[in-house]
Amino acid sequence: MAYIHHKTPVLTIRAGTEAMAHIRQHGLQPQDIDIIPGAAGGPKGIGLCGLDQAIFADFLLRAPTQANSPLTCFGASIGSWRFAAIAAHGGIEGPKRLAELYTNMEFSKKDKVADVTRRCHDMLQQLLDGKIESLVNHPWMQLVIVVVKSRHIFASDHVIPLGLALAGVFGSNMLSRRANRLFMQRGFAYSHPQHNPLPLHDTQEFFTHHLPLNTDNAMHLLMASAAIPAVMSAVRDIPLAPSGSYRDGGLLDYHLDLPYNSKGLILYPHFSDRIIPGWFDKSLRWRKANAQNHRRTVLISPSPEYLASLPLGRLPDRSDFARFVHNDSARKKSWQQSIAESQRLGDEFLELIEKDQINDNIVLF
Numbered sequence: 001m002a003y004i005h006h007k008t009p010v011l012t013i014r015a016g017t018e019a020m021a022h023i024r025q026h027g028l029q030p031q032d033i034d035i036i037p038g039a040a041g042g043p044k045g046i047g048l049c050g051l052d053q054a055i056f057a058d059f060l061l062r063a064p065t066q067a068n069s070p071l072t073c074f075g076a077s078i079g080s081w082r083f084a085a086i087a088a089h090g091g092i093e094g095p096k097r098l099a100e101l102y103t104n105m106e107f108s109k110k111d112k113v114a115d116v117t118r119r120c121h122d123m124l125q126q127l128l129d130g131k132i133e134s135l136v137n138h139p140w141m142q143l144v145i146v147v148v149k150s151r152h153i154f155a156s157d158h159v160i161p162l163g164l165a166l167a168g169v170f171g172s173n174m175l176s177r178r179a180n181r182l183f184m185q186r187g188f189a190y191s192h193p194q195h196n197p198l199p200l201h202d203t204q205e206f207f208t209h210h211l212p213l214n215t216d217n218a219m220h221l222l223m224a225s226a227a228i229p230a231v232m233s234a235v236r237d238i239p240l241a242p243s244g245s246y247r248d249g250g251l252l253d254y255h256l257d258l259p260y261n262s263k264g265l266i267l268y269p270h271f272s273d274r275i276i277p278g279w280f281d282k283s284l285r286w287r288k289a290n291a292q293n294h295r296r297t298v299l300i301s302p303s304p305e306y307l308a309s310l311p312l313g314r315l316p317d318r319s320d321f322a323r324f325v326h327n328d329s330a331r332k333k334s335w336q337q338s339i340a341e342s343q344r345l346g347d348e349f350l351e352l353i354e355k356d357q358i359n360d361n362i363v364l365f
Contacts, residue, residue: 010306010344011352012273013362016295019265020364028298028358030063032264035072035199038079040250040279044271045078046099047315049339051269051300052082054346057091059353072199074188074256076146076249080225081127084145084218087138088131101127103335106328107321113157117223117233124222132215136191144198146249146256147187147224149209150234154183155245157233166229169251173280177287180278181206184252187241189213189221201259206252212240225249254279257289266297271315273301294365302345311337 015023022032036055038045060071073083085094101123107116128135135143154165165183172179188198189211198210213221217239224235224246234245257277260266275289276282307314311334324331352358 008305009303009361010348011361012301012303013352013358014273014299014301014365015362016291016297016365018295019298020362022265022296023298023358023362027356028265028353030060033060033063033071033267034264035074035260035262035266036083037256037258037266037268037270038073038075038082039255039270039272040077040079040248040253041271042078042318043102043316043320043335045082046095046102046335047302047310047338047342048082048269048271048345049095049099050342050344050346051349052086052095052346053092053343054350055091055267055269056086056094058346058350061091070142071140072142072144074144074146074258075225076253076256077226077228079256080143080145080222080249081124083141083143084135084222085127087135087141087143088128089134098127099335099339103316103332103339107325109325113231113233116231117227120226120232121219121223124219128219132218136213136215136218142190142196143213145189145213145218145221145225146253147189147211147221147246148249148252149185149187149242150245150247151183151185154229155234157245159230162229170280173278174284177277177281178205180252180280184247185209186252187211187246187249189217189241199261199263201261203259209242211238214240217241221246248279251279253277254281255289257293259290259293260296262296264296266294268297268299270299270301273299275299291365297365298362299365300349306341306344310341 075083081098085098088094089097105119105123153161156162169183172182185207187209190213193210193212220235220238227234227247229247234247236245238246255275257275277287277289281287316335316338320331352361
């Protein structure tokens with residue numbers, strides 16, 4: 001008797017209503033993609049290395065008018081570093097370089113905030129390696145670095161006021177996401193904001209700064225976008241930005257639940273099949289993404305079966321630095337295996353495209 005063997009899928013693909021209708025009629029075409037979000041999430045981002053390589057070094061380059069169709073990439077925290085690496089070094093080398101540098105970082109229990117900040121700054125310098133001009137003036141990718149501008153006592157790095165601020169944010173956010181306005185303002189940093197409006201509808205749910213991105217402030221802004229409170233120092237005195245303290249963009253926009261104004265489709269390579277609005281919403285199961293924002297979104301994430309097959313049963317996580325604090329070699333080995341396995345994510349995505357099987361594997365949000 002012959003047996004039919006079905007390959008276990010490594011991807012979960014979800015789509016908003018308009019994206020689903022578009023793909024049913026036209027398939028998923030690279031020329032239709034005009035926005036790509038990159039979520040905050042620390043090392044989880046490097047667990048998508050193979051998927052990023054497939055999208056940026058293969059799929060998107062198949063568009064016949066790709067060079068004439070600007071692609072807007074919104075990145076918060078590791079999301080902004082992923083896109084900066086790709087813009088600086090290309091779709092193959094960029095993700096690979098970021099994954100290697102992040103994996104090889106080492107911390108100890110004795111490290112203070114200043115030590116962590118310095119090591120991350122050194123890593124970012126190695127990541128960009130003199131290629132800042134490429135990410136600021138990329139020919140077809142518009143990088144948007146998402147940050148928050150801290151308000152009142154949240155602007156301080158001193159233990160007591162910062163602790164009180166974090167408690168205040170956590171408590172008030174449970175009542176209403178809008179309460180974050182007491183502590184944070186949103187910031188979008190991108191090239192030539194005065195002449196180059198972003199593909200977004202009204203963002204005034206939170207006061208929003210549109211900050212110019214150039215070669216003088218790109219390092220500052222990328223550091224700010226990843227500056228987790230009490231882990232890294234806030235970034236101050238950013239050139240061309242209003243004075244103040246700037247922090248991790250994921251605090252307010254963890255998974256980038258933004259009011260997108262896409263003329264095509266939003267392709268979202270994500271480490272989760274759930275879009276969580278803000279960092280403080282992680283434990284609030286009732287706090288969901290706005291479905292209107294994602295009508296044109298195609299969300300691609302690792303399947304539960306794929307995650308279960310990884311060394312730790314999940315993607316790399318920032319908690320691994322503490323878990324393996326006395327055994328960095330074990331952490332690095334686990335992460336390297338997860339990064340290598342991520343090639344399966346990219347391979348399956350490209351196979352679904354080439355065989356025109358996206359329709360058979362997509363479900364509605």
